[in-house]
């Protein structure tokens with residue numbers, strides 16, 4: 539595990555996330571992830587630290603209102619959020635990580651469009 543850093547476009551939101559250098563990320567086909575081109579790096583809450591920008595975040599919710607979609611109110615970038623599949627953790631947008639620490643990224647597909655079928659237990663497991 540190493541510390542990756544990242545944030546939004548304008549720099550108001552900055553975070554650190556503890557994850558392997560070879561990342562397993564997922565691409566989701568749901569209505570919001572597909573529109574944003576979001577790449578999910580899902581981690582337990584203990585491995586994520588918001589360094590700055592709590593005051594810059596705008597929350598958007600829809601459907602079950604479980605997920606908290608967090609956008610920088612200045613630049614509009616969603617660099618991390620609280621996903622419905624892991625409401626006790628975070629999903630970091632792998633596209634918002636700073637260059638230099640990611641050795642490799644493998645992308646799997648998540649069928650968020652059929653959420654109940656993708657997550658029959660009502661939530662997802664954490665990747666290793």
Ligand SMILES: [Zn+2]
Nearest residue numbers: 546548610613
């Ligand atoms: Zn910003």
